[in-house]
Amino acid sequence: MALSQLPSGRIAFGTVGQDPAEEVVVCRLRTDVMELHCHGGEAALRRIMDDLASRGFLSCDAVWPGTTQFERECHEALALAQTQLAANLVVAQRCGALRHALEQVTAAHPDLSLASERLDAVWRWRRAGLRLTRPFRVALVGRPNVGKSSLINALVGYERSIVFDAPGTTRDVVTAETALAGWGLQLADTAGFRTGAGELETLAMQRARDWLAEADLVLLVLDRSQPLTDEDRALCHDYPQSLWLANKADLAPAWQVRDPLIHSPEIAGELQPDLLPVSAVSGLGLQELKQQIIERLLPALVSGPVALPFTCRQVSHLDQARASLLQGDWDGLTRECALVVGD
Ligand SMILES: Nc1nc2c(ncn2[C@@H]2O[C@H](COP(=O)(O)OP(=O)(O)OP(=O)(O)O)[C@@H](O)[C@H]2O)c(=O)[nH]1
Numbered sequence: 001m002a003l004s005q006l007p008s009g010r011i012a013f014g015t016v017g018q019d020p021a022e023e024v025v026v027c028r029l030r031t032d033v034m035e036l037h038c039h040g041g042e043a044a045l046r047r048i049m050d051d052l053a054s055r056g057f058l059s060c061d062a063v064w065p066g067t068t069q070f071e072r073e074c075h076e077a078l079a080l081a082q083t084q085l086a087a088n089l090v091v092a093q094r095c096g097a098l099r100h101a102l103e104q105v106t107a108a109h110p111d112l113s114l115a116s117e118r119l120d121a122v123w124r125w126r127r128a129g130l131r132l133t134r135p136f137r138v139a140l141v142g143r144p145n146v147g148k149s150s151l152i153n154a155l156v157g158y159e160r161s162i163v164f165d166a167p168g169t170t171r172d173v174v175t176a177e178t179a180l181a182g183w184g185l186q187l188a189d190t191a192g193f194r195t196g197a198g199e200l201e202t203l204a205m206q207r208a209r210d211w212l213a214e215a216d217l218v219l220l221v222l223d224r225s226q227p228l229t230d231e232d233r234a235l236c237h238d239y240p241q242s243l244w245l246a247n248k249a250d251l252a253p254a255w256q257v258r259d260p261l262i263h264s265p266e267i268a269g270e271l272q273p274d275l276l277p278v279s280a281v282s283g284l285g286l287q288e289l290k291q292q293i294i295e296r297l298l299p300a301l302v303s304g305p306v307a308l309p310f311t312c313r314q315v316s317h318l319d320q321a322r323a324s325l326l327q328g329d330w331d332g333l334t335r336e337c338a339l340v341v342g343d
């Protein structure tokens with residue numbers, strides 16, 4: 001059947017072009033609008049688009065001149081959504097969650113503090129919003145043999161990283177993707193940190209440091225069955241904001257979680273982070289760990305269609321809106337809020 005004879009709403013399988021023909025699934029949405037799905041890869045897509053253009057087809061951007069940048073961002077984000085929850089949240093923004101929340105900000109006029117409160121309720125989701133289309137990056141760090149690879153395997157539920165009872169097993173950064181509470185997560189296992197390492201291990205540690213600098217959250221792993229070392233303390237000092245884990249909690253402890261050495265001001269400063277006892281072998285503390293990871297990454301747990309920005313462009317207009325609000329510039333605030341969900 002020729003494409004021109006396909007009834008509206010019918011889905012069909014066929015080919016486009018010749019030598020070789022590209023296989024496609026096509027649906028006629030209206031008399032003059034087709035939706036086409038093809039094999040992945042840029043080359044196939046470009047070839048099909050060129051072929052269709054040479055036959056007089058126009059791409060949707062040209063057919064729908066009224067589509068705003070925000071609407072196009074919604075469509076793109078939906079295609080890249082990491083999880084079902086991420087897709088639901090994008091759809092919620094497309095259906096007006098973000099627009100409504102920002103209208104409420106400007107409707108607070110002339111109450112600056114109410115407007116600021118409402119704007120912050122959206123703005124605080126900016127980091128999480130950008131993670132609807134890309135996973136959060138969570139990296140494990142610790143000295144060799146403390147159980148980083150074992151923990152990553154326990155978190156993802158399969159043997160992604162090699163576990164071995166000899167220090168220096170993991171060299172390159174090994175990543176694994178999973179989802180927690182509906183959020184996409186990329187976990188990175190890194191080489192163990194120690195002083196006096198050889199050239200290869202030093203390179204591996206540098207690669208690990210690069211990854212750690214980019215991470216949304218660092219999990220600092222300590223071995224509770226062995227006395228703490230200067231290397232452990234150096235890591236506690238270097239990553240005070242990380243989530244501290246006391247692994248191998250299934251074995252007899254060599255130190256206590258409330259050890260004054262761990263909680264001494266020279267290590268933790270004012271932060272005094274809590275240490276979570278876990279065991280990659282017995283599974284002890286892993287549920288609590290998953291919960292704490294999510295609590296650290298999100299400003300709050302998602303309940304319902306929360307309003308959030310999900311592209312850098314939207315976040316940048318929200319930043320501008322905050323700056324306008326600080327100056328008491330209502331016109332600027334209204335303009336920037338409109339731009340977030342407009343062109
Ligand atoms: N009993 C017990 N053993 C563990 C636990 N976690 C890891 N191990 C053991 O500790 C040893 C080292 O584990 P790995 O996961 O390879 O340690 P790592 O930190 O990745 O080590 P490097 O790659 O050398 O930096 C292995 O023999 C593991 O079986 C745990 O929670 N309890």
Ligand SMILES: [Mg+2]
Pocket residue numbers: 148149150161162163169170189190
């Ligand atoms: Mg390892």
